[in-house]
Amino acid sequence: MRVVIIEDEQYTAEYLQELLLKAAPETEVTRLLFSVAAAVDYFKTNLPPDLIFCDIQLTDGPSFEIFRQVKLEVPVVFITAYEQYALQAFKANGIDYILKPFKNDDIAGAINKYNQLHSAVVKKVLNYGHYLGLPSVATGAGQKSSSSILVKYRDSIKPIKISDVAFFQTENKIVQLTTLNHQKYLLNKTLEDVEMLCGDGFYRVNRQVLLNRDAIEEVLQGYARKLVIKLKIKEAPELLVNKTKISDFLSWLSA
CATH class of the missing domain: 2.40.50.1020 (LytTr DNA-binding domain)
Structure with a gap:
């Protein structure tokens, strides 16, 4: 799973990265971003990650501005010290809303929620593909090559x-x-x-x-x-x- 962290406090960003790797060791944090401007520039020129962890109040404005400037269909876990942004967060691809100060269980719970949502989407698509007669994919050694x-x-x-x-x-x-x-x-x-x-x-x-x-x-x-x-x-x-x-x-x- 590829993750981007958007957080204007470097210590908090690095602490979040540490908890992410503890909760899901296979996670690859591809970038730490510290402002709205940096995030917009990054997403305009790079492939989107699987999941975004994002603070709401950044030094150059609210992070919702990122999602207004760049079209991203990526699930987002919002992390903030304020409760009043929850509705806006879930309108901006939010799948979880974590209040600071966060702890290991909060991050592990967000990862678990992402995995459940992702598994549900995959299962739905694969079942639909089965009914359409789409070819299956080989998954291991000794199986025939797939179409x-x-x-x-x-x-x-x-x-x-x-x-x-x-x-x-x-x-x-x-x-x-x-x-x-x-x-x-x-x-x-x-x-x-x-x-x-x-x-x-x-x-x-x-x-x-x-x-x-x-x-x-x-x-x-x-x-x-x-x-x-x-x-x-x-x-x-x-x-x-x-x-x-x-x-x-x-x-x-x-x-």
């Missing part, structure tokens, strides 16, 4: 056909897929997990990228006896194949 993979999209889960994925890329332990239509989604899986799902149509170019054969436009001879892979999609990363993998890569490409 679709489930991704988080706003407050729901949606299936993406693996054949529509141009490549998967991991950075800072976060895996993102990019489709042939230039859409991007985050995955709650490792690249190794994804590789097990994709089958022979995908190739692990390096530690960061798993590539779909159908996304390749051409392969060029590069410097130092490396190959350069040009993709069909715009703004794609430049992919290099080291000389030690060239034979294996070309064998896969021609299969």
Whole structure:
């Protein structure tokens, strides 16, 4: 679970981060933000987290201004010393309202509420997908490769056909897929997990990228006896194949 903390007191922000990691050790706090302006700038240029913990009164104004300036469909846990903002909080994607001074049980309870809401959404979407006849996704070793993979999209889960994925890329332990239509989604899986799902149509170019054969436009001879892979999609990363993998890569490409 990826979390952003918005709190203008650094000590409080760091204490909250400590309690979060204690309550849910798998949590990754991706950013501490200390003002409305900093939060607006961050959310305009970065992928949204799974959950936001947010103080209401910041040094440059109420945090509700963040959600007026940036469209975010992310659940928010509001933390404040004031009781009178509860109604506004729940109108701004609020799922919990914690009064300061907070303690470990408060944070653990908020995480538990988020997990319950998230599980309910996933269950609802998966059941709906079952009735629609959507393909299922393999979940472990020894199972057949899947035709679709489930991704988080706003407050729901949606299936993406693996054949529509141009490549998967991991950075800072976060895996993102990019489709042939230039859409991007985050995955709650490792690249190794994804590789097990994709089958022979995908190739692990390096530690960061798993590539779909159908996304390749051409392969060029590069410097130092490396190959350069040009993709069909715009703004794609430049992919290099080291000389030690060239034979294996070309064998896969021609299969």
